[in-house]
Amino acid sequence: MTNLDETAIAVTSSVEIRGLRKSFGHVEVLRGIDLTVSNGEVVCVIGPSGSGKTTLVRCINRMEEPTGGSIVIDGVDITDRKVDINAVRSRVGMVFQSFNLFPHMNALANVSVGLRKVKKVPKAEAERIALDRLAAVGLRDKARARPSQLSGGQQQRVAIARALAMDPTLMLFDEATSALDPELVKGVLNVMTDLARAGMTMVVVTHEMGFAQRVADRVVFMDKGVIVEAGPPEQIFEHPQTPRLQSFLAQVL
Amino acid sequence: MQILHTFLDWHQMRAVLPELIATGLLNTLILAAGATVIGLVVGIVLALGALSRHRVLRYPSMVYLDLFRGLPVVLTIFLLGQGLPFAGFHPLGYGSYPYGIAALGLISAAYIAEIFRSGIQAVPPGQLEAARALGMPHLRAMRIVVVPQGIRNVLPALTNQFIGTIKDSSLVYLLGFTISQRELYRIGQDAAQQTGNLSPLVAAGVMYLVLTVPLTHLVNHLDRRLKSGPKLTAAAVEPEAAPVPAVSAS
Ligand SMILES: Nc1ncnc2c1ncn2[C@@H]1O[C@H](COP(=O)(O)OP(=O)(O)OP(=O)(O)O)[C@@H](O)[C@H]1O
Ligand SMILES: [Mg+2]
Numbered sequence: 001m002t003n004l005d006e007t008a009i010a011v012t013s014s015v016e017i018r019g020l021r022k023s024f025g026h027v028e029v030l031r032g033i034d035l036t037v038s039n040g041e042v043v044c045v046i047g048p049s050g051s052g053k054t055t056l057v058r059c060i061n062r063m064e065e066p067t068g069g070s071i072v073i074d075g076v077d078i079t080d081r082k083v084d085i086n087a088v089r090s091r092v093g094m095v096f097q098s099f100n101l102f103p104h105m106n107a108l109a110n111v112s113v114g115l116r117k118v119k120k121v122p123k124a125e126a127e128r129i130a131l132d133r134l135a136a137v138g139l140r141d142k143a144r145a146r147p148s149q150l151s152g153g154q155q156q157r158v159a160i161a162r163a164l165a166m167d168p169t170l171m172l173f174d175e176a177t178s179a180l181d182p183e184l185v186k187g188v189l190n191v192m193t194d195l196a197r198a199g200m201t202m203v204v205v206t207h208e209m210g211f212a213q214r215v216a217d218r219v220v221f222m223d224k225g226v227i228v229e230a231g232p233p234e235q236i237f238e239h240p241q242t243p244r245l246q247s248f249l250a251q252v253l
Numbered sequence: 254m255q256i257l258h259t260f261l262d263w264h265q266m267r268a269v270l271p272e273l274i275a276t277g278l279l280n281t282l283i284l285a286a287g288a289t290v291i292g293l294v295v296g297i298v299l300a301l302g303a304l305s306r307h308r309v310l311r312y313p314s315m316v317y318l319d320l321f322r323g324l325p326v327v328l329t330i331f332l333l334g335q336g337l338p339f340a341g342f343h344p345l346g347y348g349s350y351p352y353g354i355a356a357l358g359l360i361s362a363a364y365i366a367e368i369f370r371s372g373i374q375a376v377p378p379g380q381l382e383a384a385r386a387l388g389m390p391h392l393r394a395m396r397i398v399v400v401p402q403g404i405r406n407v408l409p410a411l412t413n414q415f416i417g418t419i420k421d422s423s424l425v426y427l428l429g430f431t432i433s434q435r436e437l438y439r440i441g442q443d444a445a446q447q448t449g450n451l452s453p454l455v456a457a458g459v460m461y462l463v464l465t466v467p468l469t470h471l472v473n474h475l476d477r478r479l480k481s482g483p484k485l486t487a488a489a490v491e492p493e494a495a496p497v498p499a500v501s502a503s
Binding site: 061063086087088089090091092093094096098100101102103104113114117118159162163166 | 377379380382383384385386387388389390393397398401402405
């Protein structure tokens, strides 16, 4: 249904997270996270509510300021104050649970606005790229539609196209399908699967265990601000080692 | 019959009507529109300041809002309109008219800033986040994504504020205007004093209502459209300017 798999992603990033800590006030939400994501790797993050999954992915593009540790993307520690965080963010795509499309712009403008206002690409060129990305998520014919005229699934696919327009080298997904009606989940997961197959480096927080099983290179199980278990999907889902993961899987599967 | 004569003497009204329209209405509109333009420009700066994460921007804005919203309009008009020239500052020249516009404008800026601030705060935080996640610096994200949405939320309140400024413009005559600078109230009041009859003042009142009543109904209309939510956006969708060839998604 999409053409993402036809065009392999040329440049990807790697991420090395060391001793990552994050506190909100006195509450420490991330308590020393170590995680390496290699070029083109798809890491799915699972875990109970409140375990810190969202906070972890939001630290990776510094939407949250870490309170300790380091996050090295392609050799650059982005927790360094001197790093141009806007330049980093323009290469790291983020997809939110609530889509967050800009309601005052049509789909085409949503997808091209980053190119125009961040990368300063001329309008015609930006719209050409935007149309291409909309086509990649199967929504070329919705270019002129406002978000309010699109279904939740379509909105989320536009949001993915918006991120892809920036030619990201790393994509972060935070429960991209949790706000969707069940019948719309598949379309979004298909786009994400295509993207993974095309070789994108991806960190995916998800409650879709089937997706994690099929698409992830590695699954990370978080609980109470730490990574409890990590490994290939077969190991995590079929041979969980820790009681915490075992009881979590018993609840969700 | 005495009452009718005092308030609704048709001849008195007709006598003052040409001046009310040609001079009064024009000046009231110039004062209110000029003040609102100043108010919008200064107000948006103040709103962004009040919303800033930096104290050096936030505190001065908050102090401004507290001061100008906390003082009686008359007092502010006098302090700015007479005080400045009195103290030897003549940034706007020696006539009092521009000071009147400026005083009204700076007052309405405080209210407009508060309107913008609440409108901007009503925009879901995810909007700013999505823009920042694309790599937009804070101010650019505010300008391109947040403020345009905030402004749509505040159109009714801004129109209300404009109505208030039209009415407040009746106070700037206190600064002393020339004959040709008089606005609606002053013309009505002068004529009433000369003739000992209140009908010219009633005529001035009618002129105010001609301005404000349609605006009030516009506010109600805008409010209803906003409340009806999604319909607004659906109705505001631009026509297919340049239809994109639909590609069969296969
Ligand atoms: N901005 C914030 N201020 C204070 N506490 C926060 C903030 N954001 C998150 N938290 C707290 O941090 C903890 C971890 O939150 P986080 O959203 O990362 O969990 P999660 O694993 O994504 O959960 P869910 O599956 O429900 O989305 C929670 O206890 C949450 O209440
Ligand atoms: Mg979460």
